[in-house]
Amino acid sequence: MSILFSYNGVAHCSCSCLECFQLVCLLLAKMTALAVVLGGGISGLSSAYYLARSQALRFGKVVVVESSHRTGGWVNTTVSEDGAIFEHGPRSLRTAGAVGKNTLELVSIKNLSESVVPVLSHHAAANKRFIYARNQMHQLPSGLKSVLFTQAPFTKPFISYIMKEPFVKTEIEEDESVHDFIRKRLGNEIADYVMDPLCIGIFAGDARKLSAKSCFPAIFDPARQRGSLIKGLFLQGKEAKSESNCALVKQAKKERWPVWTLQGGLQTLTDKLTDTLMTQHGVEIIKQNQCKQLEFTDNNTIKVTTKDNCYTADHVISAVPATVLSGLLPSNHNILSKLLQEIQQVSVAVINLEFEGNVLPTDGFGYLIPSWEKSKLLGVIYDSCTFPQHNRPGSPTTRLTCMMGGHWFEDNFGDPAIADPEHLLAVAMESLKEQINIEAKPTRSIVNIHKDAIPQYRVGHFKIVDKINKYLDHHNMPLDVIGSSFCGVSVNDCIYNGRRTAEKLLT
Ligand SMILES: Cc1cc2nc3c(=O)[nH]c(=O)nc-3n(C[C@H](O)[C@H](O)[C@H](O)COP(=O)(O)OP(=O)(O)OC[C@H]3O[C@@H](n4cnc5c(N)ncnc54)[C@H](O)[C@@H]3O)c2cc1C
Numbered sequence: 042m043s044i045l046f047s048y049n050g051v052a053h054c055s056c057s058c059l060e061c062f063q064l065v066c067l068l069l070a071k072m073t074a075l076a077v078v079l080g081g082g083i084s085g086l087s088s089a090y091y092l093a094r095s096q097a098l099r100f101g102k103v104v105v106v107e108s109s110h111r112t113g114g115w116v117n118t119t120v121s122e123d124g125a126i127f128e129h130g131p132r133s134l135r136t137a138g139a140v141g142k143n144t145l146e147l148v149s150i151k152n153l154s155e156s157v158v159p160v161l162s163h164h165a166a167a168n169k170r171f172i173y174a175r176n177q178m179h180q181l182p183s184g185l186k187s188v189l190f191t192q193a194p195f196t197k198p199f200i201s202y203i204m205k206e207p208f209v210k211t212e213i214e215e216d217e218s219v220h221d222f223i224r225k226r227l228g229n230e231i232a233d234y235v236m237d238p239l240c241i242g243i244f245a246g247d248a249r250k251l252s253a254k255s256c257f258p259a260i261f262d263p264a265r266q267r268g269s270l271i272k273g274l275f276l277q278g279k280e281a282k283s284e285s286n287c288a289l290v291k292q293a294k295k296e297r298w299p300v301w302t303l304q305g306g307l308q309t310l311t312d313k314l315t316d317t318l319m320t321q322h323g324v325e326i327i328k329q330n331q332c333k334q335l336e337f338t339d340n341n342t343i344k345v346t347t348k349d350n351c352y353t354a355d356h357v358i359s360a361v362p363a364t365v366l367s368g369l370l371p372s373n374h375n376i377l378s379k380l381l382q383e384i385q386q387v388s389v390a391v392i393n394l395e396f397e398g399n400v401l402p403t404d405g406f407g408y409l410i411p412s413w414e415k416s417k418l419l420g421v422i423y424d425s426c427t428f429p430q431h432n433r434p435g436s437p438t439t440r441l442t443c444m445m446g447g448h449w450f451e452d453n454f455g456d457p458a459i460a461d462p463e464h465l466l467a468v469a470m471e472s473l474k475e476q477i478n479i480e481a482k483p484t485r486s487i488v489n490i491h492k493d494a495i496p497q498y499r500v501g502h503f504k505i506v507d508k509i510n511k512y513l514d515h516h517n518m519p520l521d522v523i524g525s526s527f528c529g530v531s532v533n534d535c536i537y538n539g540r541r542t543a544e545k546l547l548t
């Protein structure tokens with residue numbers, strides 16, 4: 042069989058049989074099929090990468106439309122002229138679990154293995170995490186000694202909470218707040234001193250509102266299955282885990298890295314993805330090209346209207362926040378719009394500071410402040426201790442990041458769109474003085490107000506996500522939704538979900 046075809050859509054087959062004609066039509070359709078990815082954050086970039094790297098030829102063209110002048114979304118690093126690195130968004134990625142392994146594999150494929158900067162297991166940043174409560178700094182238990190002996194602010198040794206839990210009789214809810222879930226099983230102290238600050242350190246959110254099922258599926262689901270949190274975690278640990286052939290994954294496991302970053306900061310990853318998508322995979326990334334509207338056509342395509350262009354897409358992957366997608370949909374899909382609107386985000390003020398010399402009271406990852414302390418500061422990250430490789434070369438400096446706002450932004454600072462950076466800086470400096478006795482003037486300060494940065498998975502979030510996916514299926518819409526609004530806010534989750542969606546489309 043010899044087939045000739047031209048790009049005007051007319052196929053010529055020398056044997057002129059119907060089978061060949063159909064095959065050619067199919068090939069042509071695939072070669073011209075267009076996938077549009079909305080949003081060039083880590084979710085959009087990774088889904089575009091996993092779509093474009095495939096040989097499956099499902100799409101002839103992949104286009105990423107991004108509203109801002111840069112890709113990366115919340116992944117945003119400043120490399121100053123003197124070599125100091127400041128992260129305005131995520132700063133470290135965990136190695137644990139399938140999602141952690143997947144990111145290390147991606148880093149390895151992208152030839153970034155040599156750029157990985159790990160935190161080693163014996164390092165202070167791996168073991169010393171603090172909470173600031175009742176005017177004192179408390180180290181959270183880590184290691185056998187601190188589990189066996191009573192350590193303030195707890196009134197019992199950690200082990201006693203753990204031993205009792207399998208015998209606690211409690212209703213198994215389909216979902217409940219993180220605080221309730223832990224309080225019922227491990228008591229008030231663990232809920233108040235561990236889970237409350239943990240919800241701040243991941244979601245900048247309120248443990249009494251956030252969903253245990255959606256925010257911590259790795260503890261909620263096994264606990265529900267086994268009737269006990271401790272039994273669930275223990276038995277889950279015994280389940281077979283798939284091995285990876287990736288040298289970087291093996292090294293991370295062998296050396297027990299808890300978290301890592303990259304030389305040049307985490308934006309190195311999004312920059313590399315952006316670059317290789319365009320130069321090696323033929324993906325078009327169009328910046329400053331905000332998507333304005335989506336229209337669903339009769340022939341099952343989507344008309345994507347952006348600031349400067351209009352595309353007829355065979356498939357759209359939305360990697361913008363749920364609330365943004367909600368505003369792009371036509372009025373006949375207002376049920377879907379309303380569901381998306383329910384997934385709200387909170388705003389965070391991120392203040393990067395640099396001081397001459399070492400001004401930290403101790404080494405460690407940093408500290409979080411439980412919400413019931415009513416501090417205006419959510420917590421502080423000791424960047425120069427965690428990743429000294431990112432300090433300005435030469436004389437010693439301290440870099441730290443103060444985070445403020447989150448669920449409590451409006452209460453504490455008013456409308457994030459008009460909050461005063463000078464005021465935020467002053468509040469941060471005041472809190473640092475009160476909490477860790479830093480009175481020195483910073484040599485550098487960068488204030489960013491990240492509006493609507495972190496989605497809040499409130500109790501019942503899983504039902505909203507389920508309804509959204511069912512709606513898309515039921516209406517046979519050529520649209521997938523990914524990104525931090527849905528199934529995990531960590532960079533690892535975003536990459537993993539981008540991959541899963543791309544691979545689903547290719548099968
Ligand atoms: C302060 C902070 C600290 C964090 N720390 C960590 C951490 O240490 N570790 C970790 O794993 N995670 C961390 N996270 C979470 C993680 O960074 C984010 O959840 C993740 O980067 C979200 O990626 P995304 O691509 O889903 O969304 P986004 O980054 O929001 O990307 C969405 C993109 O869509 C674009 N866009 C929006 N509207 C439109 C439109 N209409 N048309 C076209 N484009 C549009 C945006 O400009 C953006 O580029 C942190 C987040 C914040 C804010």
Ligand SMILES: C=CC1=C(C)c2cc3[nH]c(cc4nc(cc5[nH]c(cc1n2)c(C)c5CCC(=O)O)C(CCC(=O)O)=C4C)c(C)c3C=C
Binds near residue numbers: 299
């Ligand atoms: C110790 C101080 C910390 C502050 C302050 C903090 C603020 C903060 N963090 C996020 C979002 C995320 N952080 C994540 C990981 C993470 N955060 C801290 C500490 C602080 N965070 C640590 C020690 C870690 C590593 C987790 C670990 O090793 O166990 C993540 C990723 C979580 C994951 O599942 O991988 C996110 C997301 C925000 C929005 C924020 C602002 C207040």
